Amino acid sequence: MNPVAPKLRAHLGIALIGVALAVLPFVVGATFGNSWVRIVDFALLYVMLALGLNIVVGFAGLLDLGYIAFYAVGAYLYALLSSPHLALAFPAVFASAPDLPFWLVLPLGALVAGLFGVMLGAPTLKLRGDYLAIVTLGFGEIIRIFLNNLNAPLNLTNGPQGINNIAPARIAGHALSRPLELFGAQIPSVTLYYYFFLALTLLVIFVCVRLQDSRLGRAWVAIREDEVAARACGINTRNVKLLAFGLGATFGGVAGGLFAGFQGFVSPESFGLLESIMVLCMVVLGGMGNIAGVILGAVLLALLPEVLRWGAAPLQQALFGSVPVDPETLRLLLFGIALVLVMRLRPAGLWPSALRRRELAAHADGSAP
Template sequence: MFGQGLLYVLLALGLNVVVGFAGLLDLGFVAFYAIGAYVVALAASPHLFEHVAWVRACFPAGMHAPWWLLLPAGAILAAGLGCLLGAPTLRLRGDYLAVVTLAFGELIRLLLNNLGHPVNLTNGARGISQIDDPHIAGLNFGQPLDLFAGLRLAPVTLHAYLFLALVLLAVLISRRLEDSRLGRAWKALREDEMAAQAMGLNTPRLKLMAFAVGASFGGVAGCLFAGFQGYVSPESFSLQESVLIVAMVVLGGSGHVPGVVLGALLLSVLPEALRYLTGPLQAWSDGRLDAPILRQLLVAVVMVGVMLWRPRGLWPGKG
C-alpha cells in the first residue's frame, strides 16, 4: 500500500504541473501513466519476442532492455504524447479542454485493449505478464537484499525505497519549477491567458511545455508500476484513475507542492482505512451493503465534506 501511495504522489505531482501551475484541466492524465507502463511491458518482457517475427530475428536472446534506458524512454515518450495532446487543444479552455483530454485518455485505453490483432502488440485485455524486475546499479529489486547482521530487505521494501527516491526527486523538480521563470509564466497563464499574451508570453508554447513536463512524471510512474507489478493491462488505466488523480491535486491544494503530496497520500490511505468502518456497517445491514461500493461512497462523503470546509484544499498555497 505504501508503494502504491508513492506512485500516486508521483502522478499527482505530474498532474499538478498541468492543472496547478498552468491551470489546464486534464482529465486524461492516466494515458501517460499507461504509456510508461507499456514501454516497460513491451521492452522488458517475452511478449514481443513470442508474438512478433522481426523482434525474434533482431533479438534472438529476447528483449530485456536495461532500466537505465527504460525510465528515460518512458518519460520521453510520455512527454511526446503530452505534446501530441497539447497541440490540437491550444485554443481550447475550461470544459472544452476537459472533454478533449478525457476522450484522449479513453482513446489510449481502447487502443491498448484492441491492439492484440492482427499483430499482437499489447495482448489486448489479457495484458502483458512476465515483466522483468527492475535492475538498477547492479541491484535486483525483485530479489531480497541481505545486509549486515542478518538484516534482509524484501523486494516490496526495495521497491518502496526506489519509489521514495524518485518521489523526492520529483518534489525537488516541482519546487524548482514553481519558483523558476517558467513556473511564474505558467502562473500568469493560469490567472489570465489574455493578460499573459499581452505581456508577450508565448502561451501556446507554455501550454505544450506544461503538458510535456507533467506527462513525463506520469511516464516514469508507469514504468515503476509495471516493474513493481510484473503485469499490466488496459483496465489498470481507467477513467476512474484519472479522476482520482485530479481529486488528489484538488483535495490537497492545487498548485502547492506540499498540499498535492498530502492529498495524494490521504486519498491513497483513506480507502484502506475505511475498511475498518465498512465491516460494522455490513454487519448492521446483514450483508446487504456491498463493501467496495460502500467504501467508495464513504470516500466521496469525506471528500465533499473536506471541500466544503476547505474549498481551496487542505494545504493551499499563499498566492
C-alpha cells in the same frame, strides 16, 4: 529572539522527517505486515503522478481528465521492452526478449509519454478550459480502447489480458523483486522498492519546487490566473502550456514505468477514467498548486481504499449483519462526495498554497518612499 533559532528548528524538522521516512517501512512492516509496505509503495507512485498532474492542473490551470493515459504509455512501453511479450508475439522479428537495461527503459518511457503529451497538447491547448477537459478525457479513453483491442491482428498489447512477466527494476545489478542480504539482515523487496520510489519521489518534489520558483512557474500561475493578461505580458502562452503538458506527461510516464516494473504485470484495467479522476481528486483535494497539499492529498487518497477495505466491511457487518456496499463502491462514493464538498467548502483544497513572500522584500521595505 535569536535569528538562528527558527533556522535550526527548520533543519531539525527536516532531519526528523528524514528519519521518520527512513524507518517507516520497518515500522509499518513490523506492525502491519509487508502488504502495508506495498501499499505505501503505491502511495509513493501516486504522489509522483499527482505531482505531475499538479503541474498541469494546479500550476497552469489546465483541467486534464485523461492524465492516466500518460501513465499507461509509460507502463506499456516499459512492459513491452522488459518482458517476453514481443518475442512471443513476433518471433520472426524478435529472436529473444528485448533485454534493455532498466536505466534506459525508464527514461525512454518518460520521453515517449512526454511526446504523447506534446502531441495531444499541440492541437488542443488553444481550447477553453472545459473543452480541453472533454478532449483529454476522450484521449484517455482512446488510449485505453486501443490497449484493450490491439491484440489482433497484430498482438501489440495482448488486449484485456495484459502483459505479464515484466522484469523488475534493477539497480546496481540487483533486481528489486528479490530481497537483499545486507550485513546478515534480509531487506524485503517491498522495502527496497520503498527506498527506490522514495528517492525518485524526492527528486520529483525537488524538480517541482524548483520549477515553481522559476520564471516558468510564474508564467504557469499567470496563465491560470488570467490568460489574456498573461499574453499581454508577453508570455507565449501556447509554448508555456505545452511545456506544462509535456512535463506533466513525462512524470506520468516515469510513474507508469515504475508501476509496470513493480507490479510485474500491466493491463488496460489499471488505466481507466476513474484512475484519472482519482489522481485529479488528489490534486484538488490536497490543494491545487500547492506541492505539500498535493502530497497530502495523494497519500490520503491512496491509503483510503485500503483503510476502507480494512474497516468498512467489518463495520457494515456489525451494523447491518451484511455488507450492502463493497469497499470499492464506498471509496468511489466518498470520492464523489469529497469532490463536491471540497469545491463548495474549501475550493482551494485542504492545504491551499500560501502567498509567496520574498526575503529580499524585507530590506527593500526600508528604502521604499
